[in-house]
Amino acid sequence: MDLSPTAYVVLGMLRHGPRSGYEIKQAVDRSTRFFWAASYGQIYPELRKLAKAGLVEGEERPQGGRRRTVYTLTDAGRERLRDWLAEDPELLEIRDEALLKLFFADAASPGRAAEIVDARRRTHEEKIERLRQIEPAAAGLADSDPYPYFVLRYGIAFSEWVVEWCEDARRELEELEPRERDESRRDRRKPDDG
Amino acid sequence: MDLSPTAYVVLGMLRHGPRSGYEIKQAVDRSTRFFWAASYGQIYPELRKLAKAGLVEGEERPQGGRRRTVYTLTDAGRERLRDWLAEDPELLEIRDEALLKLFFADAASPGRAAEIVDARRRTHEEKIERLRQIEPAAAGLADSDPYPYFVLRYGIAFSEWVVEWCEDARRELEELEPRERDESRRDRRKPDDG
């Protein structure tokens, strides 16, 4: 049976011990979210599928009168995770509306490109802030498993790089877009292209 | 009527003049692909929807005995594109298997983290190569519309940054992963975490 990529997120989140679906969702939001999100609508059905396949085991562990099912990796599940980790990563998908809008900026009103770049900068500044908030906790756990912290720092460094790029781009766009650009450009346009 | 994000890719690809579905797909593969992909299975149905909505207009323009439908932006379509460009970009989705595997590397065999980083480096080296191949063509068109070239250079710069990060990460992992790490680490692990 083939597993979806998100199934491996679930298996992976159980690598250090039992967790409930709710806890997995929380862990995803605090960690892999910026490069791999997952919703309840995926996690809960996935846990059941994995249990049926014998890769995880569910156990009722209510807290007070609150029902709660905690899942544990089985040996088969751990092996499956290991096998997947042993394959070279393939999938890399990006949907970046900011880049798309910048790409089409020629069809926008004059000066809009710079605003799009500014919006992109703000997005990544917020991302940095959010990641910095979870950084201390991640650093504390790095002792027993260094990789999540490693990846978190990648996320921060990446967004910092984007912010720098936006600042450079801003300056470049100002040279590119003097007030009269709109008129002068239209003259140079190939007939085919208008 | 709401448009899907990919509908705007189609509208945007018509901003400089009429194109067939086939040509749109080609343009996507040569340009927006690295941050926004689109398949025939989206493009052709989308063109029909947009035509029904009056945002594009199709015209039969066979080449030889080969049927061919070419679409043009209507005024309404151009306005719709402009309105969308005037809204701040929101969507940013990443699915990065390499980061996910690195995140879970603690559950992999020793030394696997470094291999994942190496694979990531290769992926982005290939990306740079592909982008460099289309760079001259993009640079040539920058005269009439500078933005696609602008975004292309972002793509190259980004992948170059990733390659550098991978080189740094490689070195850091070697410090982190001396041969005996596996044993020593297990001792420091909290009981909750095993």
Added chain:
DNA sequence: ATACTCATGTAAGAAGTTACATGATTAC
């Protein structure tokens, strides 16, 4: 001839989001 590119499309299904529903516990 045969392989490649041009050209358009559909069907099936995977993957993922959103909104909703339910109900207990905890903090103020």
Added chain:
DNA sequence: GTAATCATGTAACTTCTTACATGAGTAT
């Protein structure tokens, strides 16, 4: 008491990919 958090789940829907089918033109 009431708002937030803990906890689980489903249904409807959107989005997107993959695989397939068809057929003409072009280059070797």
